[in-house]
Amino acid sequence: MAITEAPRIVTSRLSHSDSHTLERYLATGGYEGLRKALSMTPEQVAAEVDAASLLGRGGAGFPAGRKWAMLRKAPVTYLVVNGDESEPATFKDHLLLERDPHQLVEGVVIAAYALGVTQAFIYVRGELALGMERVQAALNDAYEHGAVGPDIFGSGFGVDVVVHPGAGAYICGEETALIESLEGKRGFPRIKPPYFPAAIGLYGEPTVVNNVETLSNLPWIVLNGGAAFSALGEGRSAGTRLFALAGKVRNPGVYEIEMVKTTFRDLIYAPVLGGGVLAGRDLKAIIPGGVSAPWFGPEHLDLPLGQDEVGAAGSMLGSGSVVVMDDQTCALRAAWRITKFFWRESCGQCTPCREGSGWLEKILRRLEQGAGREEDVDLLLDVCDNIAPGITWPPQQTTICVLGPSIPSSIASAIRMFRDEILLHVKEGACPYG
Amino acid sequence: MAHLSPDNLERARALVALYPHPRSALVPLCHVAQEQDGWLTPEAISDIAELVGTTPADVLGTASFYDMLHTEPVGTYVVSICTNIACMLRGADDLLRHAEEHLGIHPGGTTPDGMFTLEEAECLADCGRAPCLQVNHRFFGNLTAEGFDALVADLRSGTLDSEVPHHGTLCRIRRTGGLSSGKGGPPAMAAAESVPEGGS
Ligand SMILES: Cc1cc2nc3c(=O)[nH]c(=O)nc-3n(C[C@H](O)[C@H](O)[C@H](O)COP(=O)(O)O)c2cc1C
Ligand code: SF4
Numbered sequence: 031m032a033i034t035e036a037p038r039i040v041t042s043r044l045s046h047s048d049s050h051t052l053e054r055y056l057a058t059g060g061y062e063g064l065r066k067a068l069s070m071t072p073e074q075v076a077a078e079v080d081a082a083s084l085l086g087r088g089g090a091g092f093p094a095g096r097k098w099a100m101l102r103k104a105p106v107t108y109l110v111v112n113g114d115e116s117e118p119a120t121f122k123d124h125l126l127l128e129r130d131p132h133q134l135v136e137g138v139v140i141a142a143y144a145l146g147v148t149q150a151f152i153y154v155r156g157e158l159a160l161g162m163e164r165v166q167a168a169l170n171d172a173y174e175h176g177a178v179g180p181d182i183f184g185s186g187f188g189v190d191v192v193v194h195p196g197a198g199a200y201i202c203g204e205e206t207a208l209i210e211s212l213e214g215k216r217g218f219p220r221i222k223p224p225y226f227p228a229a230i231g232l233y234g235e236p237t238v239v240n241n242v243e244t245l246s247n248l249p250w251i252v253l254n255g256g257a258a259f260s261a262l263g264e265g266r267s268a269g270t271r272l273f274a275l276a277g278k279v280r281n282p283g284v285y286e287i288e289m290v291k292t293t294f295r296d297l298i299y300a301p302v303l304g305g306g307v308l309a310g311r312d313l314k315a316i317i318p319g320g321v322s323a324p325w326f327g328p329e330h331l332d333l334p335l336g337q338d339e340v341g342a343a344g345s346m347l348g349s350g351s352v353v354v355m356d357d358q359t360c361a362l363r364a365a366w367r368i369t370k371f372f373w374r375e376s377c378g379q380c381t382p383c384r385e386g387s388g389w390l391e392k393i394l395r396r397l398e399q400g401a402g403r404e405e406d407v408d409l410l411l412d413v414c415d416n417i418a419p420g421i422t423w424p425p426q427q428t429t430i431c432v433l434g435p436s437i438p439s440s441i442a443s444a445i446r447m448f449r450d451e452i453l454l455h456v457k458e459g460a461c462p463y464g
Numbered sequence: 465m466a467h468l469s470p471d472n473l474e475r476a477r478a479l480v481a482l483y484p485h486p487r488s489a490l491v492p493l494c495h496v497a498q499e500q501d502g503w504l505t506p507e508a509i510s511d512i513a514e515l516v517g518t519t520p521a522d523v524l525g526t527a528s529f530y531d532m533l534h535t536e537p538v539g540t541y542v543v544s545i546c547t548n549i550a551c552m553l554r555g556a557d558d559l560l561r562h563a564e565e566h567l568g569i570h571p572g573g574t575t576p577d578g579m580f581t582l583e584e585a586e587c588l589a590d591c592g593r594a595p596c597l598q599v600n601h602r603f604f605g606n607l608t609a610e611g612f613d614a615l616v617a618d619l620r621s622g623t624l625d626s627e628v629p630h631h632g633t634l635c636r637i638r639r640t641g642g643l644s645s646g647k648g649g650p651p652a653m654a655a656a657e658s659v660p661e662g663g664s
């Protein structure tokens with residue numbers, strides 16, 4: 031750990047080139063957390079996770095312990111692992127799936143035990159072929175080892191785990207769309223209420239959906255105790271978290287850092303982390319938390335990487351991604367590319383999202399190419415307002431899922447921070463950055 | 465039903481048996497069919513419909529929702545270049561333009577010899593190695609124009625055959641554990657092949 035003394039929790043094995051094998055896993059304490067969990071009652075295991083204050087790492091940041099507690103009132107039928115990672119500039123689950131699949135499998139079995147679930151599915155994004163192979167190989171070995179399947183380690187508890195391949199659709203990362211997809215349908219999000227997975231999930235049964243990184247923390251939490259986890263970080267943002275750093279930065283990559291105790295500046299500039307802006311240029315803006323998040327400027331660099339801290343400043347840690355733009359980056363082009371993504375990936379069920387994203391993409395493209403008009407800026411805001419009334423943060427939702435209301439984030443940010451630069455495109459009839 | 469090979473039919477039935485409801489196997493079966501044929505042929509779609517208990521039109525309507533499922537023939541190698549934000553900041557637009565010139569096709573197109581199909585992809589979750597691309601869902605990162613040309617040459621000459629299986633092959637590891645856990649599935653299938661080393 032570079033900046034603070036916190037231990038590596040989910041990346042402890044990654045210095046080994048064979049970190050994905052059962053041999054390495056067992057040689058580095060693997061499946062000890064599961065053995066300990068099985069010696070406890072399911073309620074005790076759940077209590078440790080609750081005490082850990084483990085916030086979901088998939089994007090919404092909902093406490094895992096609380097999600098599970100809601101479900102323990104009614105028996106849970108299925109555990110579904112969200113390994114669909116497709117939020118642009120997010121690439122941490124990809125790393126965990128390929129490089130430490132046993133850690134995920136162990137986390138899944140621990141969660142299944144705590145929840146009393148006997149059937150789990152790991153939904154892996156289709157494009158992650160190697161990750162899928164590694165998880166399937168790990169599962170095969172884990173079955174052989176007695177860590178998955180009937181009567182795990184002679185405890186009498188059993189769970190079956192199935193790897194399910196996605197097939198290329200960003201929206202399938204949204205938990206209700208993921209469930210539809212797992213049922214063999216198109217990935218159309220379901221309306222909540224009533225379709226909260228906890229109430230009406232997979233095949234209509236109560237279902238827990240958790241992210242890959244969330245579950246990968248469980249072996250450590252059970253072994254070391256929830257209190258040891260919550261002693262790291264601060265407040266609700268306990269433990270360490272993976273940050274995927276990308277864009278105009280010297281050392282892009284995935285870094286595990288202690289929450290709250292580390293700032294955006296540390297992440298981007300520390301020599302052992304990001305190493306500074308590429309080619310020593312100036313930082314123009316950062317996108318925290320995935321492309322659904324509002325942008326920050328250099329004035330936010332000293333903000334701690336904590337869920338509440340970033341939320342109070344008007345954005346989110348979201349999917350754990352941080353994108354750096356330098357002073358040569360065209361903010362308008364960035365907003366256009368992000369909007370094009372949403373337009374391509376909108377599932378099309380809701381008119382504001384389907385039509386709005388298309389209009390916004392066209393207006394932004396025309397502006398970026400120097401063929402726009404001054405009024406286009408207001409037009410953009412008007413369309414955004416139709417998708418998410420008031421363009422607030424967090425956004426108001428008029429659609430089935432939050433993909434739609436996420437579309438205005440980058441556009442409103444670009445206009446708020448770089449309106450002059452956008453208008454320069456109109457004045458010069460071309461992109462000032464060429 | 466006879467389009468899927470006997471081995472793939474057996475795999476397909478084993479996949480159906482993994483789920484409480486056969487319909488859940490629809491996408492996994494599409495992947496099996498693509499592994500066999502490179503794309504989803506109408507014959508394979510009929511087989512899948514029968515296996516999961518629905519109509520071919522329903523299978524087609526579902527499959528067409530997913531970018532990775534091809535209902536038209538594609539090249540031996542599908543080259544998917546990410547141009548999303550992190551890759552864009554690292555020169556992905558230039559890379560895509562270079563690829564278009566080098567291969568002589570635009571996104572969506574296939575070279576006349578049937579070797580390459582080009583796609584403009586959304587974020588592939590490999591942004592730490594931007595600009596990056598996938599060939600048949602195997603990653604190549606930190607690409608330059610020269611690196612791209614070398615990659616294409618290697619693919620043409622067959623030196624990457626073990627790293628990059630033909631289009632449609634997703635998971636070369638077959639499930640071997642837990643198949644007889646009381647859900648009525650058939651016993652263990654073909655032995656697992658080894659996963660090549662590498663990855664991020
Ligand atoms: C459009 C959209 C895309 C999402 N994509 C993902 C994803 O790729 N991976 C993920 O874990 N969660 C994703 N989520 C969040 C999930 O809906 C869900 O909150 C999460 O999987 C719950 O797991 P956690 O509580 O462990 O974070 C997405 C949400 C939305 C609205
Ligand atoms: S908001 Fe967009 S992605 Fe979400 S359900 Fe509506 S149309 Fe689909």
Ligand code: FES
Pocket residue numbers: 118119120546547548549550551552586587588589590591594596
């Ligand atoms: S933006 Fe290109 S792989 Fe993520």
